[in-house]
Amino acid sequence: MSGTVPTGFSFRVLATDGAARRGEIVTPRGIVRTPAFMPVATQGAIKGVGWRDLETAGADIVLGNTYHLMLRPGAERVAALGGLHRFINWPHPILTDSGGFQVMSLAGLRKLTEQSVKFRSHIDGTPFDLSPERAMEIQALLGSDIAMQLDECIRLPAPEADVKRAMELSLRWAERSKAAFGDAPGRALFGIVQGGDVPALRVESARALAAIGFHGYAIGGLAVGEPQAVMLRMIEETVPHLPAERPHYLMGVGTPLDILEAVARGIDMFDCVLPTRNGRHGQALTRFGAINLANARHADDPSPLDPESRCPAARDYSRAYLHHLIKANEAMGATLLSTVNLFYYQDLMAGIRAAIAERRFETFRAETLAGWARGDIPAR
Amino acid sequence: MSGTVPTGFSFRVLATDGAARRGEIVTPRGIVRTPAFMPVATQGAIKGVGWRDLETAGADIVLGNTYHLMLRPGAERVAALGGLHRFINWPHPILTDSGGFQVMSLAGLRKLTEQSVKFRSHIDGTPFDLSPERAMEIQALLGSDIAMQLDECIRLPAPEADVKRAMELSLRWAERSKAAFGDAPGRALFGIVQGGDVPALRVESARALAAIGFHGYAIGGLAVGEPQAVMLRMIEETVPHLPAERPHYLMGVGTPLDILEAVARGIDMFDCVLPTRNGRHGQALTRFGAINLANARHADDPSPLDPESRCPAARDYSRAYLHHLIKANEAMGATLLSTVNLFYYQDLMAGIRAAIAERRFETFRAETLAGWARGDIPAR
Numbered sequence A, B: 001m002s003g004t005v006p007t008g009f010s011f012r013v014l015a016t017d018g019a020a021r022r023g024e025i026v027t028p029r030g031i032v033r034t035p036a037f038m039p040v041a042t043q044g045a046i047k048g049v050g051w052r053d054l055e056t057a058g059a060d061i062v063l064g065n066t067y068h069l070m071l072r073p074g075a076e077r078v079a080a081l082g083g084l085h086r087f088i089n090w091p092h093p094i095l096t097d098s099g100g101f102q103v104m105s106l107a108g109l110r111k112l113t114e115q116s117v118k119f120r121s122h123i124d125g126t127p128f129d130l131s132p133e134r135a136m137e138i139q140a141l142l143g144s145d146i147a148m149q150l151d152e153c154i155r156l157p158a159p160e161a162d163v164k165r166a167m168e169l170s171l172r173w174a175e176r177s178k179a180a181f182g183d184a185p186g187r188a189l190f191g192i193v194q195g196g197d198v199p200a201l202r203v204e205s206a207r208a209l210a211a212i213g214f215h216g217y218a219i220g221g222l223a224v225g226e227p228q229a230v231m232l233r234m235i236e237e238t239v240p241h242l243p244a245e246r247p248h249y250l251m252g253v254g255t256p257l258d259i260l261e262a263v264a265r266g267i268d269m270f271d272c273v274l275p276t277r278n279g280r281h282g283q284a285l286t287r288f289g290a291i292n293l294a295n296a297r298h299a300d301d302p303s304p305l306d307p308e309s310r311c312p313a314a315r316d317y318s319r320a321y322l323h324h325l326i327k328a329n330e331a332m333g334a335t336l337l338s339t340v341n342l343f344y345y346q347d348l349m350a351g352i353r354a355a356i357a358e359r360r361f362e363t364f365r366a367e368t369l370a371g372w373a374r375g376d377i378p379a380r
Helices: A051-057 A066-071 A075-080 A084-088 A100-106 A132-142 A160-181 A199-212 A228-241 A256-263 A274-280 A319-327 A331-357 A361-374 B051-057 B066-071 B075-080 B084-088 B100-106 B132-142 B160-181 B199-212 B228-241 B256-263 B274-280 B319-327 B331-357 B361-374
Strands: A010-017 A020-027 A030-034 A036-038 A062-064 A094-096 A108-112 A117-120 A127-130 A146-148 A188-193 A216-219 A248-250 A269-271 A283-286 A289-292 B010-017 B020-027 B030-034 B036-041 B062-064 B094-096 B108-112 B117-120 B127-130 B146-148 B188-193 B216-219 B248-250 B269-272 B283-286 B289-292
Touching (some): A051 A331, A066 A132, A094 A132, A127 A132, A160 A188, A160 A199, A228 A256, B030 B331, B066 B075, B066 B127, B216 B228, B274 B283
Parallel strands (some): A146 A188, A216 A248, B146 B188, B216 B248
Antiparallel strands (some): A108 A117, A283 A289, B020 B030, B283 B289
């Protein structure tokens, strides 16, 4: 697989600015403009936000969680229904994770062996056995455009010996994942760099994965509670050892600031539940930074979140109304703020892409940080 | 007020078919085609469904709950923010109830006197004092296009003496409501018929309200658990005593069958939380009757709810997906089924209106009942 790309899947770097890259992933289901942010459709839906609004926001691709989908409704069922795209009615590209991360964080009674991870569903206790081969099979049944290798993601902090063991297991599972993935025209498989917070292990993992050869490379096991500086150092250590001609994906990240900093270090793809999770909790993410709509200071404020936003929800409703909906626990409050946040993330990515193309990424980053630092529009 | 209509509010009957009426309420904010179904925006939002979808569904008017809005965010606050239409961003007509019904069903520590009902907020225990005068003041602050008199709605079954006492208090409150409402060009005030399940009391209430004179007349205190036959009998007893040239509104009703039967007896307006409440619980209301999407028989069904529906949610998603969303407790499941139901209700009303205009309401009613009786499309 190394050095060749199956028909229908390709990546090219269109422009660079320092380590930042403006690129394009081509799949049979459409183009993903990079740097890209992938909203998370955990169980086959973006929480509280419909596909039409997601398209309008500008998302090219979404992420589906293999762990959740294998438990319910089940991969074989989704396949019988025509695959994940048809099932959820999203015709554009989909990336699925391998399930490994959520097995570690959600499932009950885990038993990890060289062969696989056995666990019980957190929903009803049903036993499952997830091997690299089964992870590939499930993702093929789902029909995702980009599949991820099965890996072991351990919590940090952890003793270096444990980090090393998990990284090495993940490498062996990478080889097995690639073998099981086989030849799947138009579909891509990404390897996942592990190694915790140990630079030498990260480098070893990246080099070994590059030698195996994947369509893209993810950095996993970060944004799991460690300081941002540690995350950024790990990215800096890792990216130079990843093939430059392949997309680089930082899994589960993150805040707008995380994204800016990671793009500056050569990352092309991101996913995170933050826009919808924080929206449900009353937080709007805007060019003025984070705004907590549950705060009483918004209760009488007739001004919209951002009159210049492209997002109708940020223009058409007063902060007082959004505050009311959040306080009253109305579903529409979560929907409107999640929509605001998904638009903001896509606008941020569009701004990043344009800035890289025009070789003014550092200026864009400084201006964006200044906007957040300046803070929100003063209340009336 | 009797016999005259303030500038900007009017009602006319465009066609009749038996007792069924096709009409039009004109308000400064738009026309309400009757028979009309008013979706309920309890706390200033339709649960799970946005205004754009509600407009597309064909709703001309929504109902806001005075009880909920007076508690939170508060009527004075809404007024300071430009009134309810601007606050919630719904520019079309709004009817507000008086708060009386929900004070009786939700509030704590009620104390009812001739003067008013004192109660404590079910949210935080704040004391409130709701008199007919304050109910008019609150609805004026909200700026609703149609206000309702304050009434006392008692639970059934109840001793006739209690029903009579509550009906008579409601009549005295009707007079006070009308006096307090005063002259409000473009806004309308409706009286509410009470009298429980006692025909003579219903007749007395209707006649007395007609003598006071209102822009419209509601029948309250029904659909509170009594058999449908009782409800229909009360409508039959009451409607002949209501001014024919005014709209007749059956409060809190109901199922599609209730609506068909009530229209046949001269009712022009309805409101109910059923489309959204049942949607949240996994039930779709369609021309094939009620379909419970939580049922396992839908788990593998690739067919949509109704390929001929005008509603995208009924066409674009498989029953298997809707089943999955409901079982997984995804907000989008409630949103999609609520949307399906709101479209179905509006389509039902449009069908009713067209049938009355063409003097084929009985045929329409029979065909609609036959469709429900035939049941759902056979599963594949």
